[in-house]
Every structure is written in C-alpha cells, then in structure tokens.
Amino acid sequence: MTAPDGGRAAEHVAGSGPLRRLVPPARRFLAGRKGVLARLAAWSVAESAQTFLVGYGVAQAVDRGFLAGDTGTGLGWLAVAAVAVVLGAPVVRGVFAQLAGLTEPLRDRLVRRAVAQSLAAALARPGGGDRAAVSRLTNQVEIVRDSFAGLVLTLRSFVFTAAGALVGLFSLDPVLLVVVVPPLAGGLTLFLVTLRPMAAAQRRALTADEALGDHAARLRGALRDVTACGTQAEAERRGALLVADAAAASRVLARWAAVRTLALGTAGQLPVLVLLVSVPRLHGSGVTTGALLGAFTYLAQALLPALHTLMTAVGAAGTRLLVVLERFTTTEPPAPRTVPAPVPEPAGPATAATGPAPPAPVGATDAPQRLGPEPPAVPRATPALELRAVTLAYGARAEPVLDALDLRVEDGEHLAVVGPSGIGKSTLTRLVAGTLAPSSGVVRVAGHPVTGGDGPDPAALRVLTPHQAYVFTGTVRDNLAYLRPRAGRAAIETAVRRLGAERLVERLGGLDAPVRPGDLSLGERQLMALVRAHLSAARLLLLDEATCHLDAAAEARAEEALARRPGTLVVVAHRISSAVRADRVLVLDGAGAACGTHRELLARSALYRDLVGHWSRSPG
Numbered sequence: 182m183t184a185p186d187g188g189r190a191a192e193h194v195a196g197s198g199p200l201r202r203l204v205p206p207a208r209r210f211l212a213g214r215k216g217v218l219a220r221l222a223a224w225s226v227a228e229s230a231q232t233f234l235v236g237y238g239v240a241q242a243v244d245r246g247f248l249a250g251d252t253g254t255g256l257g258w259l260a261v262a263a264v265a266v267v268l269g270a271p272v273v274r275g276v277f278a279q280l281a282g283l284t285e286p287l288r289d290r291l292v293r294r295a296v297a298q299s300l301a302a303a304l305a306r307p308g309g310g311d312r313a314a315v316s317r318l319t320n321q322v323e324i325v326r327d328s329f330a331g332l333v334l335t336l337r338s339f340v341f342t343a344a345g346a347l348v349g350l351f352s353l354d355p356v357l358l359v360v361v362v363p364p365l366a367g368g369l370t371l372f373l374v375t376l377r378p379m380a381a382a383q384r385r386a387l388t389a390d391e392a393l394g395d396h397a398a399r400l401r402g403a404l405r406d407v408t409a410c411g412t413q414a415e416a417e418r419r420g421a422l423l424v425a426d427a428a429a430a431s432r433v434l435a436r437w438a439a440v441r442t443l444a445l446g447t448a449g450q451l452p453v454l455v456l457l458v459s460v461p462r463l464h465g466s467g468v469t470t471g472a473l474l475g476a477f478t479y480l481a482q483a484l485l486p487a488l489h490t491l492m493t494a495v496g497a498a499g500t501r502l503l504v505v506l507e508r509f510t511t512t513e514p515p516a517p518r519t520v521p522a523p524v525p526e527p528a529g530p531a532t533a534a535t536g537p538a539p540p541a542p543v544g545a546t547d548a549p550q551r552l553g554p555e556p557p558a559v560p561r562a563t564p565a566l567e568l569r570a571v572t573l574a575y576g577a578r579a580e581p582v583l584d585a586l587d588l589r590v591e592d593g594e595h596l597a598v599v600g601p602s603g604i605g606k607s608t609l610t611r612l613v614a615g616t617l618a619p620s621s622g623v624v625r626v627a628g629h630p631v632t633g634g635d636g637p638d639p640a641a642l643r644v645l646t647p648h649q650a651y652v653f654t655g656t657v658r659d660n661l662a663y664l665r666p667r668a669g670r671a672a673i674e675t676a677v678r679r680l681g682a683e684r685l686v687e688r689l690g691g692l693d694a695p696v697r698p699g700d701l702s703l704g705e706r707q708l709m710a711l712v713r714a715h716l717s718a719a720r721l722l723l724l725d726e727a728t729c730h731l732d733a734a735a736e737a738r739a740e741e742a743l744a745r746r747p748g749t750l751v752v753v754a755h756r757i758s759s760a761v762r763a764d765r766v767l768v769l770d771g772a773g774a775a776c777g778t779h780r781e782l783l784a785r786s787a788l789y790r791d792l793v794g795h796w797s798r799s800p801g
C-alpha cells in the first residue's frame with residue numbers, strides 16, 4: 182500500500198524543489214559570515230595537521246626508532262604523535278567557539294522568520310490561528326540549530342581529517358593511496374546515492390506518523406460522536422489504513438537504512454581489509470613496516486571514526502534538518518494535517534433494501550457508491566456541510582435552541598432531520614443557509630463559513646426550500662428557472678418530469694403560461710419550489726418541511742428525485758418515510774442530538790422510537 186500523499190511528500194523532499202529553495206538563503210547566510218568561516222577553516226587546518234602527525238609519528242617511530250634499534254628516537258616520534266593527540270583538545274575548543282558564530286545568528290533568523298510567518302497567517306486567516314507557530318518557535322528552531330551545528334562539525338571534521346590522513350598516506354608511500362582510496366570512495370559514493378531516497382523515506386515516515394497522531398488525537402475528542410453515529414467500524418478502518426501506511430513508510434526507511442549500513446561497511450571496513458590482504462605484496466614492494474602501521478593508524482584512528490560520524494550525522498541530522506527547514510521556507514506555514522472525522526459506513530444491504538440508492542457523486546455511475554469501495558484515507562474531500570460546536574440562542578438570556586452541536590455531512594449524502602415540534606429543526610436549516618448566524622461555533626458549507634466570511638456567494642452553494650413555497654407572478658418558466666435563469670427547455674422539462682410536475686405544468690398551460698400564485702394550492706406551490714430547487718446549480722439542498730402539503734406518494738417521488746440529483750440533500754422530515762429514505766437521520770432532542778441510520782436509531786434512541794411510533798399512528 183502506498184501513503185495517501187506519501188509519494189507527493191517524498192517527491193517534495195527528495196525533489197530538487199525544497200533543496201533548491203534552501204540554497205539562496207543558505208548562500209546569503211554564509212556570505213555574510215566570511216570571517217567566521219575563515220577562522221573555522223584555520224582551526225580545521227590545525228585538525229588536519231594533528232591527524233597527519235598522529236599517523237606519521239607512529240610510522241617514524243617504528244621505522245626510524247624501534248626497528249632501527251633506536252628506542253629513544255622511537256619514543257620521541259611517539260611523543261610527537263601523543264602531543265598531536267593532546268593538541269586536539271584546544272583545536273576542538275577553537276572550532277566550537279567559531280561554531281557559535283554560525284548557529285546563533287541562524288537561530289535568531291529562524292525565530293524572526295517563524296514570527297513573520299505566524300503574523301502573516303493570522304492576517305490571512307483571522308481567527309484561524311497558526312497551531313504550528315509555537316512548535317516552530319521552540320522545538321523546530323532548536324532542532325535546526327542542533328542539527329546544523331552537528332552537520333557543520335562533522336562535515337568539516339571529515340573533510341579536514343580526510344585531508345590530513347590522505348596527505349599522511351601519500352607522504353608515507355603513494356601506493357597506500359591506491360589501496361585505500363578505491364573502497365573508501367566506493368562506500369562514500371554509495372552513501373551519497375542513498376541521501377535523496379533516504380530523505381524522501383524519512384519525510385514520508387514523518388508525514389505518516391503525523392497523520393496517525395492527528396487521527397488518534399481527533400478520535401479521542403470525537404469518541405462520543407463516533408459512538409452516537411455508530412461509526413466505530415469506519416473510525417477503526419481509517420485508523421488501520423493510517424497504521425498500515427506508517428508501517429509501510431517505516432519499512433521503506435528501514436530498507437534504505439540497510440543500504441546505508443552497507444555503504445558504511447564498504448567505506449569503513451573494506452579499506453582495512455584490503456590493506457590487510459595487501460600487506461605481503463606491499464611489504465614485498467618496499468613499503469616499510471612503519472608506513473603500514475601508520476596507514477592502519479590513519480584508518481583506525483582518524484578516517485573511519487570521522488566517516489562513521491559523518492554518515493550517521495548526515496543520515497539523521499541532515500535529513501531532519503532538511504525536513505524542518507522546509508517548514509520555514511514556505512511563505513504560508515504548513516497547515517496542520519487534517520484527518521477527516523469518521524463517517525457512517527455506506528448503507529448496508531438491510532438499509533439499502535428499505536430505501537432508495539443514495540445519490541451518486543458527480544461523474545460517477547448510478548450505482549450506489551456514495552463513498553466508494555476504497556475511499557482515500559487522507560485527505561478526504563471537504564464535507565458538504567460541517568457544524569462545529571454550534572450554539573444558537575434567540576436572545577442573550579434565552580436558553581439555547583441548539584447547544585454545541587457538531588455535525589458532518591458528506592458530499593452526496595442524504596440526511597433527514599427529525600425532532601419534536603419547536604426543537605430547532607428550522608433553526609438548523611436557517612443556520613446552514615446562512616440566514617441566521619450562530620451565537621458561537623462555525624457552520625461551513627463546502628468548506629466555506631456561511632456567515633462572516635467573504636467566501637463564494639452562498640446562493641451558489643445551497644438552496645433552502647421552506648414549507649411556505651415562494652411563487653410569484655410571472656410565467657411558469659420564470660418561476661421554475663428562478664435559481665438558474667439560463668436553464669434550457671430540456672433541462673426544465675427533465676426537472677419537471679423527475680419531480681412529477683408534468684400535470685401541473687400542463688394544467689397551467691405550459692412553460693410560457695402566466696402564473697397567478699393565488700390560483701395554486703399549497704401543494705402545487707411546493708411542487709414548483711421543488712422543481713426550482715432541482716434545477717439549481719447549488720450542490721446542497723435544504724428542505725424544511727418543503728413537501729408537507731404533498732401526499733405521501735408525491736413526497737416520495739420528489740425526495741427521491743432530489744436525492745438522486747448530484748449533491749447533498751438535507752430534509753427536515755415530517756413523515757417516517759422521509760427518515761427511512763435517508764442515509765442517516767439526525768434526531769434533535771434539545772439536550773443534544775443523535776445521528777445514525779434509521780435502524781440504528783430505532784435501537785438506541787428512545788425519542789426516535791417515540792417519533793416513529795407517533796408517525797406510524799398518524800394518518801398520511
């Protein structure tokens with residue numbers, strides 16, 4: 182299985198984009214610190230000299246001293262090597278002193294950048310907040326600072342140590358370079374080749390991990406809703422997808438780590454092995470014992486530790502630095518990942534048998550595939566409708582009609598809203614339509630807040646058809662195509678046919694006949710309003726008892742036609758058949774709300790059972 186967006190994320194890091202974006206600011210940063218860099222280089226040359234002396238001292242001690250029978254000279258050269266080792270301490274101290282001249286300005290710069298990003302985000306999305314700002318200001322700045330310092334230290338150390346060791350090998354005997362350099366270069370090349378895929382794998386693992394953590398956190402806060410909506414199975418399924426994705430990402434990372442270990446082995450151990458195997462030949466061709474010992478000293482004391490540190494540091498700190506720096510180089514701070522709240526499962530066979538097929542999404546077939554057999558785990562499509570902690574009270578001191586209501590309706594879903602008279606059903610539809618602003622909380626249609634924002638024209642997003650249908654003086658066509666004035670005859674006739682309004686249009690004298698609202702019954706007016714809603718381009722239809730004056734058969738036909746229309750249907754139901762037809766039912770009961778399929782609610786909502794019992798006893 183592949184990560185939902187893992188591929189994209191991997192490309193993002195591994196690709197040249199972020200790297201290229203980092204180059205100009207890095208160059209500017211370093212160009213402004215030439216003095217520090219020069220001093221750092223000077224201390225590093227001292228490190229090269231120290232490396233050189235250690236191996237060279239050992240070689241001379243053996244060749245000129247101990248093997249020549251001159252123990253004093255031997256001890257003298259060993260003393261030189263020892264002094265070189267001891268001198269390493271002030272060298273490291275000097276390096277660290279210069280390092281601060283690079284890391285501290287970098288930290289200051291990143292802090293300024295994080296504050297600027299956060300302010301820009303606040304201005305762009307008032308009230309939206311930038312949840313990642315605190316993390317960038319504290320944790321991520323420190324990660325960059327530490328990783329950067331580590332990288333500068335190890336890269337610099339490797340380059341100057343290697344230079345010292347290679348010069349030392351050359352001065353002992355140039356043929357030593359021929360033996361040592363090829364396996365060393367081979368391992369290093371293999372290591373460099375792993376850098377990009379490793380960064381991509383690391384980024385993907387990080388993304389998968391964040392997605393999993395985010396899902397778990399959201400789930401924890403939504404446990405009541407999940408239980409209320411009976412969506413445990415869906416929540417579990419999505420969690421399992423994310424776990425599988427994180428596991429896949431970790432496996433990829435582990436594979437590249439294995440390649441890197443091979444590179445480390447090749448560069449780190451193979452030169453020693455090759456040198457050991459070559460000892461007889463080298464010795465035979467005139468390479469002295471001291472030179473051979475010096476070469477082993479260079480490998481064991483200098484090159485291999487520096488190489489090991491380099492590979493580990495670049496592998497871990499380097500990729501971490503890349504990933505975190507990416508957060509600072511985007512103009513917009515990265516939005517926190519959103520993992521969708523769990524939704525009800527698609528209607529099972531039992532539910533499907535009692536109701537019509539749910540509406541198919543645009544471009545899909547007529548098959549009942551509202552969510553599809555394998556919806557992508559993250560990020561899922563924006564919900565058609567979302568209420569978050571919505572409270573509505575009609576007065577400052579009035580009891581709220583709706584209290585902290587959360588609701589999510591997916592695009593293509595058919596939801597029925599039921600509840601006792603005066604409980605807040607119409608209030609809910611008005612809030613969604615945007616004709617009423619919530620006292621607190623937020624209502625979003627297709628991702629756009631319905632009030633207070635400067636998003637798209639609400640009329641393009643939703644249509645509210647109230648129970649008192651609005652019919653005006655004009656032609657039949659004017660009335661039917663009111664929400665889509667450019668609708669052609671064919672489109673209007675199709676909508677009329679689907680809603681079962683042919684006889685009405687015929688009775689009125691056709692599409693171009695005049696309408697006198699006073700001559701229409703309440704049911705006929707509702708039928709015209711429903712054709713009008715069907716013709717609208719808005720994807721969200723809200724019917725507030727908009728079929729209450731139709732008979733049961735006409736209501737069923739109208740609701741089924743509107744449910745099949747691409748988009749989302751929310752119906753304030755006044756008959757049990759309306760609720761049974763819907764994918765899910767929202768029961769408002771004043772203190773809270775329950776949401777689920779008709780069957781689920783029959784099992785767990787006493788209020789719903791009462792309503793159903795009441796409806797069943799009522800005629801019509």
Ligand SMILES: Nc1ncnc2c1ncn2[C@@H]1O[C@H](COP(=O)(O)OP(=O)(O)OP(=O)(O)O)[C@@H](O)[C@H]1O
Nearest residue numbers: 575576582600601602603604605606607608609753
């Ligand atoms: N404009 C308003 N000002 C004050 N109170 C209102 C207003 N509109 C509705 N209410 C009150 O809010 C509560 C919910 O009304 P709402 O019309 O939303 O209920 P409902 O469930 O749709 O009722 P019904 O099914 O009988 O139409 C009721 O107590 C109602 O009296």
